[in-house]
Amino acid sequence: MSKAKTVAIIGAGPVGLAAAAHVLERGLTPIVLEAGSHVGHSVRQWGHVQMFSPWEYNIDRAAARLLASTGWNSPEPEHYPTGAELAERYLQPLAAKIGLASHVHTSSRVTDISRVGFDKLKTTGREAAPFEIRYQNGRGPTSVRADAVIDASGTWHSPNPAGANGLRAIGEAQSADRIAYGMPDVLGKDRARYAGKTVAVLGTGHSAVGTLTDLARLATQSPETKPVWLLRGNDPAKAFGGGANDKLTARGELGAAFAALVAAGRIQVESEFRVSHLAADGPRLTVNAGSACCGRQVVVDQLIVATGFRPELEFLRELRIQLDPAIECPVALASLIDPNEHSCGTVRPHGARELAQAEPGFYFAGMKSYGRAPTFLMLTGYEQVRSIAADIAGDREAAERVELVLPETGVCNRSGAPDAGNCCGGPAISDVDACCADDANAKQQGKTGCGCAS
């Protein structure tokens, strides 16, 4: 039997709402607090983007069970939704239909969390005290109590800045009117801002690749448009992904299409470009690498910073939180997702045990649980919250069970010691010229390999 009856869930994104579905199924009471005016607030900001995972990977199983009982028209499993479709066809019905409506509070931004009667320093009796979650709902600060908290607030609202050192570049704040972060809709509602302009995109992840691809398309319609790709590393090919080896076909195709645009010279590439200074130059923007006066520079009309995201931690200040110093994710998760180590996408399934904190009853989930690591998939988050809800309900066996196989990226960059299970079927045996087991198998069958660098 569960001791924790009420579970506060921060964020009504895909993972927060899935958490609510699992909590409901367990007979517990969710209280979902969402900063935006609608559920899926962050997803709606990138509503124009077509997802690289099809519907079958985007729907949580507990959520689907609850929706099915209301006669929900489930989407075609093999179709790829946009962010807007994900919000409208799945998240919105989920929040509205399944008895969740009364548990979801929109326009409610969580600002602080503590334990009733206990500041961070006080230990004795701490774990028996309920959590106190303070939030702003437009009528001033208010608070709610809960026996457990799942922080599924994502990272979308705290993008990394332009500076190569992780700080804002000098002049970045002053040039804010020429800079956008994340993935602006360059072919749609933001078109006027970018059509016919020289636009630099900084970054190497899916957001940068997708935006540059869209800018190249915009250039075919508005020929003065010039996409410029700024990347810190020296090897553009690292952004091209696993191509045909990627188990998520659309993700592989996006990288392959981008590689073709770069090869055709339709995107100006500036590699080893580490942004340090930004300066308004009339209506234009000078982007400097290294120094304000004498290093490399490009002059553009607009800059799009797509250098990833970092977790917002300030509202957790009064809780006992321990994070990996580099990735800012729960410590037990770090070695599984560290992009310095590998990029296969084959993260070992993990749940409550890895996501719990020294603060009993508090868990990270979803995009936020990955801290600064870039490879999060919704499917991972759904498995996380299944396990967390089981843990809160006291079902240890279900909390420990592993129920997830993730699609691999087809790229298998590894460094350091081989770690079976981390990389494309685990490491290859040592006397074979291959980077991992899948690569070795592919070569044995006369194929070129699995996409690993070998």
Ligand SMILES: Cc1cc2nc3c(=O)[nH]c(=O)nc-3n(C[C@H](O)[C@H](O)[C@H](O)COP(=O)(O)OP(=O)(O)OC[C@H]3O[C@@H](n4cnc5c(N)ncnc54)[C@H](O)[C@@H]3O)c2cc1C
């Ligand atoms: C452009 C893009 C494309 C992606 N495509 C895919 C894909 O194809 N497949 C895939 O598996 N993954 C994809 N992802 C990665 C990831 O699955 C998504 O980002 C997903 O939305 C993460 O879900 P989440 O619920 O953890 O966080 P979010 O969707 O970010 O939701 C968090 C919610 O918390 C709210 N919030 C934030 N702070 C507070 C606060 N203080 N108080 C209350 N509420 C708060 C936010 O408003 C938001 O609604 C993509 C990501 C991006 C950015």
